[in-house]
Amino acid sequence: AQSVSQHNHHVILSEAASLELGCNYSYGGTVNLFWYVQYPGQHLQLLLKYFSGDPLVKGIKGFEAEFIKSKFSFNLRKPSVQWSDTAEYFCAVNKGRGQGGKLIFGQGTELSVKP
Amino acid sequence: GAVVSQHPSWVICKSGTSVKIECRSLDFQATTMFWYRQFPKQSLMLMATSNEGSKATYEQGVEKDKFLINHASLTLSTLTVTSAHPEDSSFYICSASRASGYEQYFGPGTRLTVT
Numbered sequence: 001a002q003s004v005s006q007h008n009h010h011v012i013l014s015e016a017a018s019l020e021l022g023c024n025y026s027y028g029g030t031v032n033l034f035w036y037v038q039y040p041g042q043h044l045q046l047l048l049k050y051f052s053g054d055p056l057v058k059g060i061k062g063f064e065a066e067f068i069k070s071k072f073s074f075n076l077r078k079p080s081v082q083w084s085d086t087a088e089y090f091c092a093v094n095k096g097r098g099q100g101g102k103l104i105f106g107q108g109t110e111l112s113v114k115p
Numbered sequence: 116g117a118v119v120s121q122h123p124s125w126v127i128c129k130s131g132t133s134v135k136i137e138c139r140s141l142d143f144q145a146t147t148m149f150w151y152r153q154f155p156k157q158s159l160m161l162m163a164t165s166n167e168g169s170k171a172t173y174e175q176g177v178e179k180d181k182f183l184i185n186h187a188s189l190t191l192s193t194l195t196v197t198s199a200h201p202e203d204s205s206f207y208i209c210s211a212s213r214a215s216g217y218e219q220y221f222g223p224g225t226r227l228t229v230t
Contacts, residue, residue: 043224044159102161103149107158108156
């Protein structure tokens with residue numbers, strides 16, 4: 001079955017540290033890839049998405065992610081985190097066009113940034 | 116644009132009663148709406164996919180007679196938890212997508228507590 005795996009359950013960083021959150025998926029066909037963020041007490045917001053084209057995707061708030069097809073990975077990065085980045089981060093995948101758009105979410109990674 | 120609302124945001128009900136949760140797309144027409152369930156500190160699990168005017172498609176293991184989904188218009192979907200039990204207590208989140216794309220816009224969620 002299609003699955004999404006996020007390697008880190010809880011990451012603790014100091015402000016200005018660099019961030020990389022891992023995400024791997026198991027589906028071998030065409031996929032669309034997403035990173036969502038959930039700030040404490042708020043709803044899910046889209047950080048960035050990859051459908052096709054340049055595998056390096058830039059999103060909001062200085063985040064970026066790189067799609068490496070050979071590794072089935074879509075890792076999220078940010079060169080310098082801020083305290084306000086403290087949140088839960090979810091990687092998600094859905095199948096390519098015509099497949100109904102169902103999102104499969106990873107387990108989530110809780111990021112705590114110390115001021 | 117692309118705002119999704121849910122009502123209520125928080126509900127407490129007694130065991131054995133039913134509760135209805137509404138999901139509305141406020142500024143766009145949503146051909147497809149999705150219902151997720153999120154347990155504390157866990158990921159979102161897709162419960163069902165609903166397309167306007169047709170029956171919902173439930174994920175494996177989700178009781179369709181217990182979680183009734185109606186998508187009667189392009190801006191409204193409802194989830195009714197029938198004969199609720201304490202184990203149904205959870206955070207229920209809906210999302211909506213336009214017909215032409217695959218990006219889902221998420222609602223703020225509804226916290227259900229069954230006593």
